Amino acid sequence: MAHPKFLSPISCMLLVSLFFQSVLAHSDDQKQNPFEFIKHLQGCHKGEKVKGLQELKQYLEKFGYLDYNQSSLPVHAGDDDFDELLESAVKMYQLNHHLKVTGTLDSQTVSTMMMPRCGMADIVNGTSRMRSGKRRSHHRSSNFRTVAHFSFFDGNPKWPPSKYHLTYALSPGTRADVVGPVSRAFNTWASATHFTFSQVQNYAAADIKIAFASRDHGDNAPFDGPSGVIAHAFQPTIGMFHYDADEQWSVGPASGSFDMETVALHEIGHLLGLGHSSVERAIMYPSISPGISKGLDGDDVQGIKTLYGV
Structure with a gap:
């Protein structure tokens, strides 16, 4: 009758160590910021081809800055090319967030893009609505209209007057x-x-x-x-x-x-x-x-x- 083989204490310790390393690695994967990939794109600009730009396009599309379906330019939605449409989207993002408008993924732009955020889009139907409102200045000596930065959903949906x-x-x-x-x-x-x-x-x-x-x-x-x-x-x-x-x-x-x-x-x-x-x-x-x-x-x-x- 064959006798069961037992692992040595060293082998047991090695297996336990590997198990916990695996658990920790899995835990780190679960905790990783889904926007982390943007960090590695810092410095990218139009004309470059860099791994990860396809994910950036998906990010900008999700939040309303990109729509390749509405473009007459050559379509690059599924690749890592920093094309003209992506540059325009980056510029619009920078404009909306009061960053220097360069079209390049500088450090401030990357840092802002990586911030946790609301899931609703910033732009609806291609219109930069984060800067769409206007209001009159309250200063008595001024008749200028100052730009307000509030915005509404497309079509200005609201609750009916009877539903207050x-x-x-x-x-x-x-x-x-x-x-x-x-x-x-x-x-x-x-x-x-x-x-x-x-x-x-x-x-x-x-x-x-x-x-x-x-x-x-x-x-x-x-x-x-x-x-x-x-x-x-x-x-x-x-x-x-x-x-x-x-x-x-x-x-x-x-x-x-x-x-x-x-x-x-x-x-x-x-x-x-x-x-x-x-x-x-x-x-x-x-x-x-x-x-x-x-x-x-x-x-x-x-x-x-x-x-x-x-």
Whole structure:
């Protein structure tokens, strides 16, 4: 009868070490910023062919800056060529984010592109809407019209005049600590608008439905893991708002985590009809870093009042 063979203590230690290395490597892969690839494109400019530019094209297409289907130029959507259309998209991105407009992936542009952000597009149907609004200067001695940076969804969808009270509900099983931040965010918008809000328990019947979700969650806008797209919400009157469950969330600003109230303020802006703003201090600015809290800016308030004429 054959005797079983036992591993030596050294072999066992080696196997355990390899196992934990594998687990850690897998964990690192899961935590990697999905926008990390942009770092390796720093310095790229028109005329170059660099691995990773195809991913950059997908990034810029996702957020509205690129649409090869609408171009009369030679199509390079599926390759790593830095073509003329990509250069134009980079310039528009730089313009919207108040960066030096060069069309080159300089360090500031790369750093901004890598920031965690909202999943909604900055540009709709090829129009740079982050700089579309206008308002009159409040200075008595000035008759100039100053450019406002709030924007709206394509077609300016909004809630009907009779629908000024909106109900919201959290998906069953949602973490309990989000209740306070979400409630405070709705109260902040209520104080700046003609809207009122109330929480209800009937999730299916609520005007606004809030949930935490991961990856592909059935709304044709899949999340991408930690530190990429952190949340999204949809235009009126769809009423859906999702946090990315793969992110680190906190009540109030905390190192390495995203403040649930700040992100709720941003996404409620979308639910009411606001698009993104190019004003960095505005709540509707598309990007946010962990550990940061923000409130409404004058640009946000002016935008919602302009949209609803109140």
